[in-house]
Amino acid sequence: MPTAPGPSAPQLARLLTGWRGEGTSARALAERIGVLLEDGRLAAGRRLPAERVLAAELGVSRTTVTAAYGLLRERGRLVSVQGSGSALALPDAPRGSSGSAPAVADLSNAIPPAWPALPGYVAAAAARLPEVLDAARLDYQGLLELREGLAARYTDRGLPTGPDRILVTSGAQHGIGLVLHALLRRADRLVVDVPSYPHALDACRAAGARIVPLAMPDARPDVDEWERVLARTRPEFAYLMPDFHNPTGSTLDEEERRRILRAAAAAGTVLIVDETTAELAIDPGEPHPPFAALAVGTGAHVVTVGSVGKTVWHGLRIGWIRADPRTVAAIAAARPARDLGTPVLDQLVVAALLPDVRRVLADRAVQLRATRAAVLERLGVDLPDWRAPVPAGGLSIWAGLPEPRSSLLVPAAAAVGVRIVAGPRFGVDGAFERNLRIPIGGAPGPTAAAVGLLAEAWRGMGAHHPVQEAFAPVL
Ligand SMILES: Cc1ncc(COP(=O)(O)O)c(C=O)c1O
Incomplete structure (x- = not known):
């Protein structure tokens, strides 16, 4: 596999903002690097910083980084490249198809279905x-x-x-x-x-x-x-x-x-x-x-x-x-x-x-309005402390989370079968851990049900670990 230089340790540390989730540090670190790779913030073929250098940058022991890289290797997400360290790799199956549970709902794209006519x-x-x-x-x-x-x-x-x-x-x-x-x-x-x-x-x-x-x-x-x-x-x-x-x-x-x-x-x-x-x-x-x-x-x-x-x-x-x-x-x-x-x-x-494009647009407005309403209602009931601005158009709600844990939510959501993209994927350099894009392009019932599962994942994430944010949040 051809490899290329990857992020420096400080750059990776910025992308890893708030990585300490539940479980062991090594597992949390491996999990977050996996999320970055899955959502495209890190590219396959890029080399990761040397263990010692990343450990110093993150302020953790070298053993933690070694164990995290080991877990990534076990999952096929990291391969050793002779003479040039460790490079990220995607599994052979398409992106997002691996993971803890088969996806029952896909909130990773804001794409409406085909116009019926x-x-x-x-x-x-x-x-x-x-x-x-x-x-x-x-x-x-x-x-x-x-x-x-x-x-x-x-x-x-x-x-x-x-x-x-x-x-x-x-x-x-x-x-x-x-x-x-x-x-x-x-x-x-x-x-x-x-x-x-x-x-x-x-x-x-x-x-x-x-x-x-x-x-x-x-x-x-x-x-x-x-x-x-x-x-x-x-x-x-x-x-x-x-x-x-x-x-x-x-x-x-x-x-x-x-x-x-x-x-x-x-x-x-x-x-x-x-x-x-x-x-x-x-x-x-x-x-x-x-x-x-x-x-x-x-x-x-x-x-x-x-x-x-x-x-x-x-x-x-x-x-x-x-x-x-x-x-x-x-x-x-x-x-x-x-x-x-x-x-x-x-x-x-x-x-x-x-x-006939006016008909297409009129039908879209009806569908988007219904899904927007269903998602806002579900958010209001299940996640009342999330901020949910009401978009006048477009395909998504840019929700504000009460804590900067958007990337941590991605694997938790995957575990209950929901694919979603972390807020920082929409920025550069690690901002938007306090945001999540919730698409409204799909049908109202299934989308609201997926938001219900997302709420379950959020509530199951356990105690809050305070994290340092790279940037001031934009809510
Ligand atoms: C703002 C914006 N630009 C471009 C695209 C890509 O559109 P297309 O599917 O036509 O390539 C999208 C798709 O989501 C989009 O939201």
């Missing part, structure tokens, strides 16, 4: 396949018919758009990766609110960005801080989710949008705007037009990413980038290094569906 559109698209079978050219930008449909939807929502401003991608995550691949140079700075969508953070790291995290007091973007940081550091990029932010559900008001746009224009910062969840309003009200609508005439460079993954079905893997035609052309030109285009049948399905 989807199969009819798939059948209609399949019938039209012969029309496109003769195309003998690779298409990096996407079917004109779909780009026209997506452009018309932007125009409807208040942002006049032509098909030359759209590039179809295989989902929003792919879109974020393509934008970074085409535009970002290694060591460029990228400003991002934290918490944030973890896979976007992963993509930024993988592209070599230097991430500049901005805290979100009261789980809302701090626009004063955005202005200060953009003016002071003139970062090349920023990534933001203006509507129904994942995981907090927060939405910027119009004035906040204008302020960020002005600051970005003055600093020359490219804004990567992720609108994957932007149309998932739960409560009635006038939606904001697309963020880029306010950029017109400001000189700000906005590149928007969108997807049908959270509205129609994640399995369609259709997303898009909206940008000025020159940026679209640059991204299309850089694309073949990564992939050669988006599956055509899936594009036909989405093109067929777009005229």
